Amino acid sequence: MLGVRDGQLVSLRGDPEHPTTKGLVCAKALFLPKIVYSEDRLNYPMVRRNGEFVRIGWDEAMNLLAEKFAGAIKKHGTDSVAFYGSGQAMSEESYLANRLFKGGIGTNNVEGNPRLCMASAVGGYVTTFGKDEPMGCYDDIEHAKVFFLVGSNTAECHPVIFDQILARKQAGRDVLIVVLDPRKSPVKHVADIHLDPVPGFDLAVLHAMAQTIIAENRHDRDFIDKHAQFKIVRDGKPTNVSFDDYVKFLDDFTPEKAERICGVSANRIREAARLFAVGPTMSLWTMGLNQRTTGVWANNLMHNLHLITGQINKPGATSFSLTGQPNACGGVRDTGSLCHILPYGRSVSKADHRAEMETLWGSKPGTIPDEPGLHTIAMFEALGEDKIQAMLICTTNPGHSLPNCHRHRDAMGKPRPNKPFVCVIDAYPTRTTELADLVLPAAMWAEKTGVFGMSERRYQLHPQIISPPGEARSDFDVILDLAGRLEDLGVVQRGYIKGKFKTTDDIWDEMRQASKGTAYDFMGITRKRLHAERGVRWPAPTEDHPGTARRYVKGEDPILDRGPYADNSLSPGDTKFYAAPDHRAIVWLRPVKPPAEPADNEYPFILSTGRVLEHWHTGTMTMKADELRRAYPEAFVEINPEDARELGIRNGDQVRITSRRGEAVMKSRVVDMPRKGMVFAPFHWEDDRAFINYVTIDAFDPGSKQPEFKICAVKLAKA
Amino acid sequence: MSWNRRQFMLVAGIATGTGIGAWVQRRPGRALEPALVRPPGARSEAEFLATCIRCGQCVTACPFDSIKLAVGVQFGVSNGSPYVDTRETPCYLCQGRDRLECIAVCPTSALQPVADDRSIRMGLAAIDESKCLAYNGTVCRSCWHACPFPNEAIRFDNRLRPVVDMSTCIGCGLCDHACPTDPTSIPVRPNVALSTGSRT
Numbered sequence: 022m023l024g025v026r027d028g029q030l031v032s033l034r035g036d037p038e039h040p041t042t043k044g045l046v047c048a049k050a051l052f053l054p055k056i057v058y059s060e061d062r063l064n065y066p067m068v069r070r071n072g073e074f075v076r077i078g079w080d081e082a083m084n085l086l087a088e089k090f091a092g093a094i095k096k097h098g099t100d101s102v103a104f105y106g107s108g109q110a111m112s113e114e115s116y117l118a119n120r121l122f123k124g125g126i127g128t129n130n131v132e133g134n135p136r137l138c139m140a141s142a143v144g145g146y147v148t149t150f151g152k153d154e155p156m157g158c159y160d161d162i163e164h165a166k167v168f169f170l171v172g173s174n175t176a177e178c179h180p181v182i183f184d185q186i187l188a189r190k191q192a193g194r195d196v197l198i199v200v201l202d203p204r205k206s207p208v209k210h211v212a213d214i215h216l217d218p219v220p221g222f223d224l225a226v227l228h229a230m231a232q233t234i235i236a237e238n239r240h241d242r243d244f245i246d247k248h249a250q251f252k253i254v255r256d257g258k259p260t261n262v263s264f265d266d267y268v269k270f271l272d273d274f275t276p277e278k279a280e281r282i283c284g285v286s287a288n289r290i291r292e293a294a295r296l297f298a299v300g301p302t303m304s305l306w307t308m309g310l311n312q313r314t315t316g317v318w319a320n321n322l323m324h325n326l327h328l329i330t331g332q333i334n335k336p337g338a339t340s341f342s343l344t345g346q347p348n349a350c351g352g353v354r355d356t357g358s359l360c361h362i363l364p365y366g367r368s369v370s371k372a373d374h375r376a377e378m379e380t381l382w383g384s385k386p387g388t389i390p391d392e393p394g395l396h397t398i399a400m401f402e403a404l405g406e407d408k409i410q411a412m413l414i415c416t417t418n419p420g421h422s423l424p425n426c427h428r429h430r431d432a433m434g435k436p437r438p439n440k441p442f443v444c445v446i447d448a449y450p451t452r453t454t455e456l457a458d459l460v461l462p463a464a465m466w467a468e469k470t471g472v473f474g475m476s477e478r479r480y481q482l483h484p485q486i487i488s489p490p491g492e493a494r495s496d497f498d499v500i501l502d503l504a505g506r507l508e509d510l511g512v513v514q515r516g517y518i519k520g521k522f523k524t525t526d527d528i529w530d531e532m533r534q535a536s537k538g539t540a541y542d543f544m545g546i547t548r549k550r551l552h553a554e555r556g557v558r559w560p561a562p563t564e565d566h567p568g569t570a571r572r573y574v575k576g577e578d579p580i581l582d583r584g585p586y587a588d589n590s591l592s593p594g595d596t597k598f599y600a601a602p603d604h605r606a607i608v609w610l611r612p613v614k615p616p617a618e619p620a621d622n623e624y625p626f627i628l629s630t631g632r633v634l635e636h637w638h639t640g641t642m643t644m645k646a647d648e649l650r651r652a653y654p655e656a657f658v659e660i661n662p663e664d665a666r667e668l669g670i671r672n673g674d675q676v677r678i679t680s681r682r683g684e685a686v687m688k689s690r691v692v693d694m695p696r697k698g699m700v701f702a703p704f705h706w707e708d709d710r711a712f713i714n715y716v717t718i719d720a721f722d723p724g725s726k727q728p729e730f731k732i733c734a735v736k737l738a739k740a
Numbered sequence: 741m742s743w744n745r746r747q748f749m750l751v752a753g754i755a756t757g758t759g760i761g762a763w764v765q766r767r768p769g770r771a772l773e774p775a776l777v778r779p780p781g782a783r784s785e786a787e788f789l790a791t792c793i794r795c796g797q798c799v800t801a802c803p804f805d806s807i808k809l810a811v812g813v814q815f816g817v818s819n820g821s822p823y824v825d826t827r828e829t830p831c832y833l834c835q836g837r838d839r840l841e842c843i844a845v846c847p848t849s850a851l852q853p854v855a856d857d858r859s860i861r862m863g864l865a866a867i868d869e870s871k872c873l874a875y876n877g878t879v880c881r882s883c884w885h886a887c888p889f890p891n892e893a894i895r896f897d898n899r900l901r902p903v904v905d906m907s908t909c910i911g912c913g914l915c916d917h918a919c920p921t922d923p924t925s926i927p928v929r930p931n932v933a934l935s936t937g938s939r940t
Contacts, residue, residue, distance in 0.1 A: 035877060048873055048880035048920060176900055180879035187899050207881065210896050634881050635920070648920030652882035672888060673835020688835075692890060 023054075023467065023486055030054045030467060030487050039555050041159055041475065047180040048635050052646035053466065057487075059645035061449050063462035064491025074460065079492060083499075086413070086459060087506030089442040090126075093410035094512045099128040100390075101410040103400055106133035107417035108346030108353050111471025111483070113525035114496045115348075116356040116364065116532055117518070118415065121504045124384035125513040129360050129369050129394030130409065134417045135349040136359060136397040140725035141311040142342040143354055145320020148724075149328075149607050151600030152366050152540045153354055156572040157303070157339025158477035158558060162189055164337025165303035167296050168198045171323065172223070172309015172731070174206035177634040179307075179343055187211060199293045201226060202309060203696040204629065204659075214293050217696050220627045221616035221732045222283035224315060227322035228613065229279035229287075230294035231329060232271040239298035241331030248596055249328045250603065253610040262610065270610045282613065298330045301337030307345060308631065312730040316722040318611035325608045334574045334596045344476040351474015355541060356532070360394035364532070365541040366600075369393055381535055383517060396726035397423075398719050404441055405432030411442045413503075415496050416463065420453035421639040421707060424717035424728045425682045430456060446496050449641045452707050463496055464489035471497070471525045472551065478569070480546055481556030497525050537562075540572075540580055540600050573598050616732040617720035620698065624680060624734035626664070627699045630713055640705040656687040656711035659701040660737070665691040668737055675740040678702070680733055683715030686740045700737065775815070776823035777863040777911060777930050779807050780831060781843040781851040785930075792850035794820035798842035804832045807842060824862065826913020826928040833857050833888060833912060857888065863911030863928040865894075865904050872925035874901040883915035883926050902926075 024032035033053050037044030066082035067074040077085075093101045104122045106115050115133065122131045146153045162185050175183040190196040190211060200212040203220045218226050234240050251262045253270070262270075276287035276294075296302075304327065310319040324340050332338040344350050357364040367374035375389045395403050401423060403409045412433075423429040433443050434456030445457040448465045468489040474480045489495070504518035522528045529548050536543050536559070543559040545566045550557065558568035560580050571577045576593030580586050586599040598606040620627050635652040636643040643649045658676055660668075670676055672691040677684055678700065687702065687710075695701045702713045718733035779798055782788045799807045799822055806829045807822045815821070822842075824831050834840050843851045854860050865883075873880035884902045887894040893908040894915060902915075904926075913928040 044877060046878055048878055048882070051873065051878050051880075052920070177881070184879060184899065191898055207884075207896065207900060210891070210900065211898065633885065634879065635885075646920075648922070652885065652918045652920055671836065673832065675836065 025486060028487060030057055036555070041477070041479065041556075042181050043185070045181045045184055048649065048652075049637055049643050052643070052649055055646045055648075056642045057465065057467060059449065061645060062490050062493070063448060063450065063454075063460065064493060065462060066492070067460045069458050079494070082459060082461060083502050083506060086444050087503055087510055089444075090411045090413075090503070091507060091510035091512045093442070094126060097410050099126050100130060100394070101408065102126060102128060103130035103395065103404070103409045103412045104132070105397070105400065105412060105414045105417065105419060106131070106353065106358055107415060108133065108135045108138070108344075108349030110348065110352055110416040110496055111469065111525060112348060112352040112356055112474060112480070113471050113528050113532070114415070114500065115352040115358040117497060117500050117504075117522070117528060118413075119356055119358040119364070120382055121500060121507075121513070121518060123363070123369075123389050124379060124382040125388075125504060125517045126507070127388045127390065129390050129392070130400060131358055131394060132360050132397045132400050133353045133358055134397075134419070134422065135346065135353040136727060137312070137422060137730070138308060138345045138727075139311060139342075139349045139354060140359070140727040141313065141316025141320055141722055142344075144317035144722070144725035145324060145342070148317060148609065149321055149324040149601070150573070150598055151602065154350060154478055155339065155341045155476060156334060157341050158479075158570045159185070160570050161303050161337050161339045161341065162186055165189070165301050166193070166196050166337065167300055167302040168196070169201070169293075169297060169302055169304040170198065170208055170212075171201040171304065171306040172311075173202070173305055173307040173343060174204075174208055174631060175305060175343070176207035178345070178632050180634055182343070183208070197296055199296055201293075203699055204701055205694045214289055214296070216285045216289055216293060218283035218285050220629060220696070220699055221313070221619065222613065223310075224319055224322055224611065224613045225274055225279040225282040226285055226290060227319070227326065228271060228274035229276045229290045230297060231322075231325055232274050233276060233291050233294035234298050234326070234330060235268055235271065236275075237295070239295065240329045244331030244596075245329055248598060248605055249608050250605040251608045251610065267608060267610060274613075297326060297332065300330065300332045301335060302327070302330070302332040303337055304340050305343050307343045309731060311342075311725075311727060313727075313732065314617045314720055314722050314729045315611075315614050316727050317724040318609070318614075321609040321611055324606065328606055328608050334571055339571070342476070347475070348473035350476060350478070351472060351480055355474055360396050360400075363389070365536045365539040367539070378535070381531065385514065396721075398721055398726065398728060401429040401432045404443075405429070407437075407439050407441055409441055412444070414443065414445045414453060414457070415500075416446065418447070418451045418453045418639040418641055420456050421451065421712075421714065422704070423719070424714055424730055425719035426712065426714040426717075427683050428719070433457070446499055447641070448493070449645070451639065451641050461499055462491060462493040463499075464493045468493070469495035469497065469525075472529065475556070478558045478572075479556040480543065480551065480559060482548075482551035484552070538584055540586065542580065542584070617729050618681075618718050618732065618734045620734045624736045625698070626735050626737055628678065628680065628713075628716060628733050628735040629695070629699060629701050629731045630704050630717060631701060633703050633705065636703070636705040638705065640707060644705070644707070653705065656685075656702065656706040656708060656713070657690045658687050659690045659692055659694050661695050661697045661699065662691050662693055663697050664700075665689065668739070670737070670739055677738045677740040678713070678716055678735050679738070680716045680718070680735045682718065685711050685713050685716050687711040687713075700735065775818055775930060776810060776821070777826055777913065777928055779822055779824060779842045779851055780833070780840055780860040780862055780910075781846075781854050782862070783850060783852060788850050789817060789821065791848045792821050793848050795847060796822070797845040797847065798822050798851060801841040801845040803834060803837065803841060805829055806831050824913065826863070826911075826916040827924055828917070830913035830917040831862060832914070833860075858908070858910065860910040860912070861931045863913070863931045864906060865909050865911065865913070865915050865926050865928045867902060867904055868925045868927070871921055871923075872902070873921060880920060882918045882920055886914040886918035888912060888914060
């Protein structure tokens, strides 16, 4: 809830009636009014001329942008342009950009920062259940008795949700928390069992839990027979195997064997497995599993545990991936704004899916290429090789957030003949705008209207409350304007976007239409309804449908009642994984593979990056509030006291962290949080000396293409 | 040599403070409560005021400019003596150095050597639950993060709200400095225990 006086935002409070937050906000949100009115806000378009930024008018700026894009397309083809968007943009903005690039220009070079945070979760849900997005919801917190928190510092990164878990734990003595994380994050303080594996080897823990559950006959054979199938990848092809094959496969992962692989005591693994099987168990995980070269596999193994125990699709029992950004789910995953997908569960590689979107969008048949475009790391590599000649970066800060950042910053900004044209839309000067050729000022939160979609599939409307500063415009407005100019320049067919939409309200109806008949069906979530309600969870195919708490459950999920997936032979409460092949979710037999860059003699420590409670990602917003800045004035690296003693590093010493790719110097925080042999550094500070993303690795998961921010080898020295 | 402000204050401090301190020392039987958060290693308040000669060497030696001189009549008997305004610049415990510089340079042992950082008792942080964000519907743990002894001096309650452990808190004020509310929700009070010479 926002307090506004004379058109100025003055205060923010939690909404006690909101079903998700129940009135609680985190410190980041509290200071949003200050962040919005920061003196640093960009107020007018700027172009780089002879190395300096010069103010120009919107018309000139947009003409330049359109001409650069049209020029590149005419000279080098449609795949010479790219869009890099964000889980911070409104759903309508991502959808419009996706529509323009894929169905208008005809390139699948549409990516966004959710590739860096959620792609492995998408890969996990799609490979196991057939469709993306969790089946459960936040209501499950109120029913769960065992919380399995994996690779998630929920206490700092999802503080409001974590408070609900704590409230639940306080209310019932039989509520237990199991934590799987190599770092003792604040979550550990309330954990009943803490499993701390050597970074990169947690897959062994998950397999060992499954082994224990089956060996001790705690699995749900009936559920497995009805709803699961088993697969392994052999010679590059998924092959069906039996339950017995799975049991045999798990023989390599008895708790004792796992202990030798990952360093977690066998007994603790057994205890965790037993609790898990009793339940009701709600698993929650984020970057610790996703930002890995084995990210998709790790996600599969989480689902495996729920499938073999039947701890799924019941109140309190669910396999729930927490999303990092406010609108990674609704905005980027659901609208299909990544290089390999199309809106609402469609894929670019399926002819019927492309045809459906081309028809709805009014594109010429065959406009959408049948192969995925460039994923994030490949996209910035192509930019560095000048294969991409024009790029639009929107609501995100890749010049700070990409791993192995020296290389990708060079791609964006290093002066060279034939250098690609880079346009950045942002509300503030950032480490990315400093590399741009053209910077456009953006309206931000509260200054524009749009929908965002949360982890639990809830779509909620953010109405515009105040006017943007100076000449700032919403990203939606800019993309709309660009589309019109590209039509005029002949690279997008006339009337494709121009004249069809004026506001985000106009495009919402088309988005609903795009979801119709899919597993995402939200035809019933009308604009009118969004204004009246505190968000609605899809699927919600009709206006009188209240929204869906649990998917794949007859009686709750309307997709099972009508449409292509309907099944009237089921009774209420029955599970049906309708999107999976043969309607059975897949238990994958995944090997345990070491990280891309394990520690060795030369680089003996594992570096993991992450976040703190008071700051948001690259700090472009939260560092604008003095109150939040003073909480964390400078970058720091957490070092285990034992390691610090051996290295002669004391609390507060400046430490140089060096990897094969780069180095960063920051203050040490000697504290018993990271496991011995591991160091942890948040990435919020833009100070070049302490820039941890110069150090991180851009190796990525072969399936999800998500980079391994969580694990790379470094050496430490007093600076 | 031209005098800057700091040097001028040092001399002013010496001039006014020394005499007053000596006067205080002559009054028998009176335990004196410190009005200010003293640098680490300070003796009990009465002894401190008597032994501190207001030379200001601790002010000069402090690598973080944390120590200031109390200059002005409002400081009464403390006029000219060193103190730490933890809200503005807390004591960083000479992070990255081998010794506490203020104690090392003190010529009169008004600041006495400490066994280790943990035995310092400059003051005591106390959370004002009526102001603290964590107790009023906003999730915030800035003080916990800033604390040099997290999970010891500032711990969590079962809702992960910060709680000060009175027996471990050394009064450095890093929490006070980090607190996002204005005014602070975790002020550091001078250590009353010092007045009795007890170091708990």
